[in-house]
Amino acid sequence: MPSGKPSAAATKGATANATKLEFTKEQELTALRDMLLIRRFEEKAGQLYGMGAIGGFCHLYIGQEAVVVGMQMVLKEGDQVITGYRDHGHMLATGMDPKGVMAELTGRRSGYSKGKGGSMHMFSKEKHFYGGHGIVGAQVPLGTGLAFANRYRGNDNVAIAYFGDGAANQGQVYESFNMAELWKLPVVYVIENNRYAMGTAVTRASAQTDFSKRGASFNIPGEQVDGMDVRAVRAAGERAVGWCREGKGPFILEMQTYRYRGHSMSDPAKYRTREEVEKVRHDQDPIEQVRKRLLAAKVDEAELKKIDAEVREIVNDAADFAQHDPEPDVSELYTDVYR
Template sequence: MATNSKKNTKSKDKEEFTKETYLKWYELMLLIRRFEERSLMEYGRQNIRGFLHVYIGQEAIAAGMSTGLRDDDAVVTGYRQHGIALTKGVSAKACMAELYGKKTGIVKGKGGSMHFFSKEDRYFGGNGIVGAQIPIGTGMGFAEKYKGTDNIAVVMFGDGAARQGALYESFNMAKTWDLPVLYICENNNYAMGTSVERTSSLTDIYKIGNAFDIPSEAVDGMNPEAVHRAFKKASKSIREGNGPYFLEIETYRYKGHSVSDPAKYRTKEELKSYQDKDPVKMLEKKMIDEKIASEDEIKEIKSKIKEIIEESVKFAEESDYPDPSELYDDNYVEDDYPFLT
């Protein structure tokens, strides 16, 4: 029975997802992986300073989200956010230049690793304060409902932020007003260096939504197919006017909390068990084994991504730093708010 079940799953995947979808996923996931690896390298060379939180290991979430949402859906997240910015369409050049602190960066070199922002791409950060994005995203959902759109506000946060009081307040408000908000907990098992088991009496984080009568479920975050299906199901429910939805996407970060974290709180056995589930490698293997893509096509994508990363670094290196006179530019909007002048 187990063998038949596996065959049925493979057949279902092939029917549900086109070759183009798999290629899109793989290209995006590889772009994120190589971007993050290069950012770590440039940090070691002191070309990037300050904080740096990489998305390595969590790429399948970005892939499934890229096809499970619409481009006009708004996204806000926390500080582990380079991969989500790339997913929403921010260029690798603009992202890398921002890490370098250059004026050609996505926020003119003023945001750094944690504070990307692009109104044009419907990407609203990149927020450095743990859990701060949760009420922000809830307000974005209120704005979409107020304007009468059928867009969704997607709020992404980690398992550490799931213990913030703002989450409970936001859940209550979103459900009371049936706001079009999709809450995503990217559960990578550790809030900085402390496991979920040591910080929460409830380890199945998705169950928090039950207290507010919000549809909630757990998702395999190492599998882009599973993530895509979860996003499609949730977004359909929200667009039909049923109010918020909550997904706990179970994933794993292969690096420390930040570039300064040696991650000694994890055992070698644990790391090995998750490395065997590497989402990028697993997707590549699936595509070749099931003849979804040829090895030549895979090589072509790898070559393309390598070129994109090299160009992004060159762009960042050759860009200028912002002029000190621009320090206070873009901090406030005064034209439409005379009481600020």
């Protein structure tokens, strides 16, 4: 049975703050390549899952690429990222090796968690990526803790804690909000509102569907952002991260975005129509928006096709590597595991 329709405002995209930064040609090309890497990687992961090469849970990020790519454009070395289980895009955006990510998906020893974490539990201290967390909303207090560490150490690093519209209703989120504002912690809470959480429309699950207002009772400022436009994401990200670096405390960004696939690979997504998905793809696709702007700026289409071909080669190499990498040795069964 369908779970209801998203609000008209959600369908049209964010309107509360439509500020966008104009990109240079180089910035547009960088954004295009980074989003294409995530899109092609996720498409390949979906194929491997269908072939049985990936087991367990697998949540794809297809459609939401502009959010993490736009935010990553405003971060500096030392800033931390933490997210939930729809995490492959965040890993790639922080610069983690596609081979290591794909190897972890297939449970191989060269994976970022030595083949024992799978899709939802990868980490990279070198890239300041702190997971990948399977428990809904668990990353929010952990991200708040990262911000506390920054404040304690007296640096100007900012923690970015991503979570979804479903996780936004979890109690620990509000405990984190209270602590973060009380102690003026440098954390940006990025709510990736893809409109359906696990499968229920936000209009049926949330009394307050403007998630940028979720911090109002804690005096945390927030903005609604068109999460399908990488320029709007970057502009909002600069304001939020700047707020944190100035010592003013936390900031909330509601990214109004959309996932094209089901919640996970086992989700038939019968709670929405095919026409709705296709309309968003046609009108708002984050990659197509950049491609159209580049073509309008007289960039040769052959150059764009070359970028796509290079990205596909990277992803195919990662998939080949992951399928031929050895599985973890039995002696590794209890290493790095808390008991």
